Amino acid sequence: MSPIVQVEHLGKQYNAPNGPMAVKDVSFEIQKGEIFSLLGPNGAGKTTTISMLSCLLQPTSGTILIDGHSVTKEPKQVKQVIGVVPQDIALYPTMTAQENLLFWGKMYGLSGKHLQDRISKVLTIADLADRANDKVETFSGGMKRRINIAVGLLHDPKVVYFDEPTVGIDPQSRRRILDSIKQLNTHGISVLYTTHYMEEAQELSHKIGIIDHGELIAVGSQEQLTQLVGQHDLVQFEIDPTAANLDATLSALKVINDVDQVTSSPEENLITVQTRNTNAILPQLISQMTETGTPIKSLTIKAPNLESVFLHLTGRALRD
Numbered sequence: 001m002s003p004i005v006q007v008e009h010l011g012k013q014y015n016a017p018n019g020p021m022a023v024k025d026v027s028f029e030i031q032k033g034e035i036f037s038l039l040g041p042n043g044a045g046k047t048t049t050i051s052m053l054s055c056l057l058q059p060t061s062g063t064i065l066i067d068g069h070s071v072t073k074e075p076k077q078v079k080q081v082i083g084v085v086p087q088d089i090a091l092y093p094t095m096t097a098q099e100n101l102l103f104w105g106k107m108y109g110l111s112g113k114h115l116q117d118r119i120s121k122v123l124t125i126a127d128l129a130d131r132a133n134d135k136v137e138t139f140s141g142g143m144k145r146r147i148n149i150a151v152g153l154l155h156d157p158k159v160v161y162f163d164e165p166t167v168g169i170d171p172q173s174r175r176r177i178l179d180s181i182k183q184l185n186t187h188g189i190s191v192l193y194t195t196h197y198m199e200e201a202q203e204l205s206h207k208i209g210i211i212d213h214g215e216l217i218a219v220g221s222q223e224q225l226t227q228l229v230g231q232h233d234l235v236q237f238e239i240d241p242t243a244a245n246l247d248a249t250l251s252a253l254k255v256i257n258d259v260d261q262v263t264s265s266p267e268e269n270l271i272t273v274q275t276r277n278t279n280a281i282l283p284q285l286i287s288q289m290t291e292t293g294t295p296i297k298s299l300t301i302k303a304p305n306l307e308s309v310f311l312h313l314t315g316r317a318l319r320d
Ligand SMILES: Nc1ncnc2c1ncn2[C@@H]1O[C@H](COP(=O)(O)OP(=O)(O)OP(=O)(O)O)[C@@H](O)[C@H]1O
Pocket: 014, 015, 022, 040, 041, 042, 043, 044, 045, 046, 047, 048, 049, 164
């Protein structure tokens, strides 16, 4: 079976010929029925990649086939197959959810009973059927995001792109969005999901591509990716930054035997140590923290996860 999305050697240079490459030689495939996440920090190139896959931005190099159609040569066919859910779309605040969907449905060339049926269906998927006749201006940020999802699904696409759909919304709406994506996928719809939240990529994806500085640095299932790290745990110390002597503590931790990486995240009050020998070196880690003047508030040990993979591959924490 051919993949629904096939990306080969994709590149994008803004402000050519002298501008930086925002996407560099990116290749990946999404199989039919798969949820694929692009996981990477801000500025990694996720939106640029989605824009090229959506026919909104011309690639500088490489090829993209969606359901066998080239985004550059057959954009009309591509647009029939894809649904795009950006963070914000133009909604008319004084119109109801139903009226906004009617407007967008007509933009897609839908009409009559078919359009009405699709509107009922997508309102149900977005969990907004009970608010169909309420004006959008009365909706929360999370509900507006869910209307975006409904709009993206109106023309019954085979693959849907979600560009960081949970950024800046409340936990309850986030939960509903993740659940509606899983529900969509059970109906055979393929998904491309971008995020900088490791937990979301972990929960949703059959396959994950880790992107950093425009390069896809690893692709695979969560299990395949964590195998890249081997048996390396993350030991995380919560500290009080006002009572910390960070520089001295980080230097002391780095030179302990069997410590692979040490990073600090002052905004989250965390020091993270990656090690393959947690039990043996834990007492030493704790004593060095205390001796160098950084008291520990709490301590968590995490088995290898996507955060460790990112740290292992880039030497930086994913939230940087
Ligand atoms: N229109 C543009 N002109 C020039 N540079 C751009 C443009 N859009 C994005 N960039 C740059 O391209 C790089 C990738 O940006 P992009 O928005 O694709 O990343 P991202 O992973 O989606 O991050 P974010 O979550 O912050 O949007 C960044 O360095 C960004 O500054």
